[in-house]
């Protein structure tokens with residue numbers, strides 16, 4: 001336990017309650033990974049049921065990804081994209097454009113920055129198109145777009161975002177349905193119509209997580225709902241931004257969530273699985289029409305004055321390119337319908353008086369825990385958190401969002417491993433709730 005006591009002395013963990021962290025017996029020190037397994041310093045193996053926070057799609061120590069990074073390391077680890085370019089970025093950008101039908105790739109290094117970049121680009125494009133009034137953004141209730149101040153402004157999760165309100169700009173908040181049910185969606189669309197009528201001419205963009213609001217605990221909406229919302233935004237003259245940080249690269253069974261809808265976004269934000277879950281990289285992908293708003297003589301100052309030091313890092317881009325090759329060469333998407341069906345089946349097999357709901361879309365599953373009478377558990381009981389920790393005793397790592405236990409394995413997970421993962425969650429629920 002020497003690593004843990006040293007950790008407690010100096011580390012500060014994201015989204016982690018300090019006192020709880022220092023007292024939890026279930027803390028583990030992860031030293032290695034192999035495929036869908038994480039291995040701790042005691043040699044114990046755990047199924048990676050969070051895909052290392054939703055980003056590992058191909059497994060750990062993937063030979064092709066390891067080799068691509070090693071090859072790149074033999075050339076150069078980092079060179080700037082400010083005023084220079086490199087072959088990996090050129091090739092990866094070409095491929096992203098071919099895959100998305102969009103035209104321009106701006107790299108950064110996290111999902112939050114990908115969203116931040118889209119916000120600033122959309123705003124500046126409006127300004128430079130002569131539409132100075134378009135200074136606002138529409139976002140959904142319960143949205144999550146990252147943790148920087150701009151992306152937090154778009155966020156609608158009370159627990160994560162409300163404290164920061166005094167620091168934030170105010171989004172036009174469109175109610176989002178909790179489930180893809182017609183009646184609920186109709187009510188949200190009627191509210192959206194009213195909001196677009198009142199604020200449409202002030203909007204630079206509508207920003208949405210297409211088809212699933214993951215961080216809200218898997219709130220789902222239908223493709224038809226999303227298409228309607230996009231058309232409202234476009235009719236109002238606003239851009240559409242899809243935040244596919246969680247859904248990109250196969251998570252929903254298609255390469256992107258947008259492949260399941262008719263409307264096309266003007267901006268696509270990608271991160272998480274873009275490098276297979278290996279290295280930090282993000283991309284904001286947009287249209288030539290947007291890029292054209294930034295052209296002109298230098299002294300018109302239409303340049304996008306934004307960039308991060310490690311933008312387009314060659315090692316990360318090498319991992320990203322290898323990820324695209326592996327997805328293609330192994331026909332990963334073709335294998336997904338079967339894996340998705342099994343994940344949903346195994347989820348449905350979990351039955352307990354405190355399981356109020358099974359939520360799922362693609363390779364994302366959520367178990368919603370409530371008291372048998374349907375009331376939420378008191379927050380101080382930390383039920384979701386305790387179930388997530390108890391799952392470790394049964395050989396799997398998962399995380400909770402409130403009292404929703406989330407299961408998001410790497411996309412390469414085999415049938416036996418999926419079963420073991422869901423059984424671990426089921427056993428943990430019994431451990432904590434009897």
Ligand SMILES: *Cc1c(COP(=O)(O)O)cnc(C)c1O
Pocket residue numbers: 109110111112113115144145146147209214215243244245246271272
């Ligand atoms: C994770 C996530 C982000 C933030 O990405 P980071 O890399 O953690 O900054 C933004 N949007 C969505 C939908 C996400 O799931």
